[in-house]
Amino acid sequence: MIAFVIRRLVQSVFVMLAVAFVAFALFNYVGDPINNIVGQDTSLEDRERLRQELGLNDPFPVQFARFVGNAVRGEFGMSYQHARPVSHVILERLPATLELSFVAAALALLIGVPMGIYTGLHRHSALSQVFLTVSLIGVSLPTFLIGILLILIFAVLLGWLPSFGRGTTIAFGWWTTGLLTKEGIRALILPAVTLCLFQMTLIMRLVRAEMLEVLRTDYIKFARARGLPDRIVNFGHALKNTLVPVITITGLQLGSVIAFAVVTETVFSWPGVGLMFIQAVTAVDIPVMAAYLVLVAFFFVVINLVVDLLYYIVDPRLRIERAGAAHVG
Amino acid sequence: MTPLLEVSRLRVEFATRRGPLVAVDDISFTIAPGEVLGVVGESGAGKSLTGAAIIGLLEPPGRIAGGEIRLAGRRIDNLPPEEMRRIRGREIGAIFQDPLTSLNPLYTVGRQLVETIRVHSSLGGREAREHALQLLKEVGIPAAEQRIDQYPHQFSGGMRQRVVIALALAANPRLIIADEPTTALDVSIQAQIIALLKRLCREHGTSVMLVTHDMGVIAETADRVAVMYAGRIVEIGPVWEVVHAPQHPYTVGLMGSIPILGETRERLVQIEGAMPRLTAIPPGCPFNPRCPHVFDRCRSERPELVPAGASRAACWLHLGAERPVHA
Numbered sequence: 254m255i256a257f258v259i260r261r262l263v264q265s266v267f268v269m270l271a272v273a274f275v276a277f278a279l280f281n282y283v284g285d286p287i288n289n290i291v292g293q294d295t296s297l298e299d300r301e302r303l304r305q306e307l308g309l310n311d312p313f314p315v316q317f318a319r320f321v322g323n324a325v326r327g328e329f330g331m332s333y334q335h336a337r338p339v340s341h342v343i344l345e346r347l348p349a350t351l352e353l354s355f356v357a358a359a360l361a362l363l364i365g366v367p368m369g370i371y372t373g374l375h376r377h378s379a380l381s382q383v384f385l386t387v388s389l390i391g392v393s394l395p396t397f398l399i400g401i402l403l404i405l406i407f408a409v410l411l412g413w414l415p416s417f418g419r420g421t422t423i424a425f426g427w428w429t430t431g432l433l434t435k436e437g438i439r440a441l442i443l444p445a446v447t448l449c450l451f452q453m454t455l456i457m458r459l460v461r462a463e464m465l466e467v468l469r470t471d472y473i474k475f476a477r478a479r480g481l482p483d484r485i486v487n488f489g490h491a492l493k494n495t496l497v498p499v500i501t502i503t504g505l506q507l508g509s510v511i512a513f514a515v516v517t518e519t520v521f522s523w524p525g526v527g528l529m530f531i532q533a534v535t536a537v538d539i540p541v542m543a544a545y546l547v548l549v550a551f552f553f554v555v556i557n558l559v560v561d562l563l564y565y566i567v568d569p570r571l572r573i574e575r576a577g578a579a580h581v582g
Numbered sequence: 583m584t585p586l587l588e589v590s591r592l593r594v595e596f597a598t599r600r601g602p603l604v605a606v607d608d609i610s611f612t613i614a615p616g617e618v619l620g621v622v623g624e625s626g627a628g629k630s631l632t633g634a635a636i637i638g639l640l641e642p643p644g645r646i647a648g649g650e651i652r653l654a655g656r657r658i659d660n661l662p663p664e665e666m667r668r669i670r671g672r673e674i675g676a677i678f679q680d681p682l683t684s685l686n687p688l689y690t691v692g693r694q695l696v697e698t699i700r701v702h703s704s705l706g707g708r709e710a711r712e713h714a715l716q717l718l719k720e721v722g723i724p725a726a727e728q729r730i731d732q733y734p735h736q737f738s739g740g741m742r743q744r745v746v747i748a749l750a751l752a753a754n755p756r757l758i759i760a761d762e763p764t765t766a767l768d769v770s771i772q773a774q775i776i777a778l779l780k781r782l783c784r785e786h787g788t789s790v791m792l793v794t795h796d797m798g799v800i801a802e803t804a805d806r807v808a809v810m811y812a813g814r815i816v817e818i819g820p821v822w823e824v825v826h827a828p829q830h831p832y833t834v835g836l837m838g839s840i841p842i843l844g845e846t847r848e849r850l851v852q853i854e855g856a857m858p859r860l861t862a863i864p865p866g867c868p869f870n871p872r873c874p875h876v877f878d879r880c881r882s883e884r885p886e887l888v889p890a891g892a893s894r895a896a897c898w899l900h901l902g903a904e905r906p907v908h909a
Contacts, residue, residue: 471683477639478678479698479749480671489697490686569733570687 254565254572261561265554270321272550276543277320329544334536339544343526347548348429349419350518350525354511356432356445361452362503368453369460373468374487384457391454396513400447400520407443415440417522444521448514452506459502463495470494496567504560508553585612586654586789587636587757593648594631594640594813596860602647603860605631607813610649610887613757618783618790620804620821622797622836624857628813629793633759635659636791637674638666653757672702675750675788677779679762681743685734691718691745692730695752702753717748721778740771747779754786761793776803797840801825809833812857812868819893829890830897831873867898875899 287300287309295303304310308319323329329339368388372381408416420440422429431437467473468491476486515527522528526545533541565571594606606628613619621629634640636651638658651659653673658666670676678684686694695714699705705713711730718726721744734742743763750758760779764772780803783790792804800807801821808818809830817830828834838851855872864870870880879898890900 471678471680472686474639475676475678475684475746475749476686477667478637478670478676479701479752480667480669481697481701482667485697485701490689493688494686568688569690570735 257565258562261558265558268554269547269550273321273324273547274317276324276546277317279539279543279546280320324544324547329547330540332533332538332541334533334538334541339540342529342541343544343548344427346524346526346529348427349431349523350511350514350527352430352432353441353444353448353517353523353525354507354514356441357448358452358503358507358510360445360449361456361506364449365453365456366460366499369457370464370487370492372457373461373464376465388454388457391450392458394450396447396451396516397520399450400444400517403443403447404520414443416443419524444517444523447520448510448517452503452510455506456499456503460495460499463498464491467491467494493567497564500560500563500567504556504563508556511552512549584655586615586617587613587791588652588655589632589636589649590652591649592632592635592646592651592659594628594635594644595647597643597645604647604863605644605813605860606635607863608649609810609813609815611808611815611818613789613791615756615789616784616787617806618780618792618804620800620807621791621793621810622795622800622807623810624795626857626860627810629795629810630761632810633676633761633791633793637670637676637759638663639670639676671698671755672753673755673757675753675755675758677743677746677750677758677760677763680766681739681746682766684746685742685749687734690731690733691737695730695745695749698749698752714748714752717752718745720782721745721748721751723748739767740775743767743771743775744778747775747782751782751786751788755788757789757791758783759791759793762795763792764796764799765794772799779803797825797836809836812863813860814868814896815887816869816897817890817893817895818887819891819895823892827891827893829893829895829900830869831875831899832869833895835872867896 287304287307291300291303308316311319327340329343331337332339332342335342368384372384375381404416407414415436418440419431420436420438421434422431422437423433424430431441473486473491476490481490513527514523514525515530517523518525518527519531526548529541530545532538533545589612590610592606592609593604595602595604597603609628609632611619621632623629631640631644634644635646636658638661640646646659649659650657653669658669661669685691689697692711692714695717696707696710699710699713700707703710715726715730718730723729723741723744729737729741734745737745747763750760758779763779764775767775776799779790782788790803792800794800804821806819807821807824808815809824809832810816811832817824817828817833819829824833825837828837832853835851835853839853853872858864858868858871864881865884866882867873867876867880867885870876873880877898883898885896885898885901887894887896888900890897
């Protein structure tokens with residue numbers, strides 16, 4: 254177990270280094286950083302002096318090592334666009350994105366899993382057919398279209414909910430939350446629904462397929478033959494056996510929810526890191542882009558690590574296998 | 583003595599688009615308290631379906647289309663699901679074929695035992711665990727104190743089947759339906775499991791319906807045996823009689839196809855042809871296309887079970903018993 258964690262951590266470090274390398278390459282290959290900083294009338298001598306001061310003449314490995322060293326401390330230099338440290342810009346924007354992502358992921362799980370169980374258990378009921386049909390829309394409509402449709406209906410036509418921004422937020426240190434004010438929650442509803450719809454239908458279909466699979470197994474039949482009540486059989490025995498694939502997909506999806514909140518944030522002008530990234534791309538704000546890249550990779554790596562550890566908690570067969578015991582099935 | 587289990591004119595059908603398919607056709611038998619009834623037959627003869635019908639776990643589209651099942655005089659084939667659930671485990675236990683897949687891989691064997699015990703009794707957590715431990719010892723799991731907290735994959739096939747037996751016996755049912763309990767096991771383990779099952783059922787006074795296609799297991803274990811063919815019972819009687827003096831031509835063929843140690847025979851007897859598919863069961867006696875003694879009546883009229891020797895056989899040859907058949 255500990256050996257496994259260490260091995261995964263080492264792998265994670267390599268993944269992060271590779272991403273850092275790509276992010277670092279942005280500086281050198283997407284235009285000349287000096288050009289991005291100074292004006293047009295700066296003399297060649299001044300440019301050379303600045304280049305020297307910023308360490309841009311150092312050998313490549315030295316520069317990369319410096320970049321990584323700074324990145325580890327959370328420093329990605331100054332944003333060209335905002336003329337402030339990138340870390341400040343990100344920290345300011347991060348709570349909005351994380352809040353949106355986690356609310357969307359929680360919604361997707363809390364609605365998707367029960368719907369999946371229901372449609373798995375009552376395969377032929379009318380409600381299951383409704384769920385499945387609606388879920389088809391969920392998987393096939395692109396996120397931005399759903400967002401725009403929701404804005405059209407609930408913000409423009411009905412006027413019930415705001416269509417942009419975070420509403421009122423309350424700050425705790427550097428963290429800001431919209432979850433504690435009525436305005437904040439109202440503003441969160443549409444973007445969260447937009448972001449969660451695809452994930453929810455995906456989770457529902459996954460849970461349903463896994464339930465159907467598990468309900469056919471001998472140990473479920475045997476559990477029924479022992480006279481265990483349906484509640485225990487369905488939720489204790491069957492559901493737990495569907496969890497491994499569900500955790501995998503949910504974990505990966507949480508990563509994409511954070512990374513691809515970009516679209517939703519743009520549609521709803523949500524002041525998160527996704528919107529910040531789009532603005533950075535438009536302004537060729539390379540430090541911000543690089544930092545965003547590293548940050549998203551970091552989230553993915555952490556989530557994958559957590560997912561792998563959850564397998565160990567859910568499935569006892571994995572725990573023993575590492576100890577060298579026989580593994581059947 | 584009133585029989586513990588009484589199955590009369592049971593009929594199991596599968597609804598299909600082209601009308602119902604009769605998989606178990608009008609079968610009747612009883613099991614006395616403490617008795618072991620062997621049920622033999624080829625795959626698809628309806629043995630396992632009969633077991634599933636008794637325990638109320640027929641999978642749709644299969645359903646009981648006729649007849650009655652009584653347990654200790656109480657009719658159980660038409661009970662509401664919740665009442666039937668209470669009977670499963672507590673009154674009728676079940677053992678399935680494959681011990682490797684019968685246990686939930688994510689829970690320890692102790693947890694599965696405790697859960698079963700607590701559903702059927704008012705025991706508290708600690709008492710239930712004590713009982714679970716005692717059951718594991720009873721089925722011969724060495725070092726039960728440690729094994730109780732292990733997961734199914736840490737047990738060998740034979741040990742898992744012992745756990746399955748412990749689970750089936752957890753609420754001390756009066757009847758156990760054992761569906762091919764040894765088929766998936768090594769031959770050397772099979773004898774142990776059968777001996778264990780036999781001993782436990784004798785000690786607990788449990789009746790057993792032992793479904794198998796292994797005549798050796800039946801001969802060793804059962805008191806009586808029912809031979810099934812194409813969804814019907816073709817012969818039923820005391821095990822010694824059926825094995826040594828089979829009355830139905832199908833049973834004769836079945837017994838002839840078992841190799842006997844020490845006896846030199848050129849070839850084993852084969853029954854020509856194959857059991858008919860459920861969609862194409864011939865009229866009259868279902869065995870008539872393969873029967874060496876077939877005559878006209880067999881092709882038109884279905885024979886009922888009639889006394890034949892010490893057993894009862896569904897064969898026109900025994901009407902009036904003018905021509906006993908022997909191999």
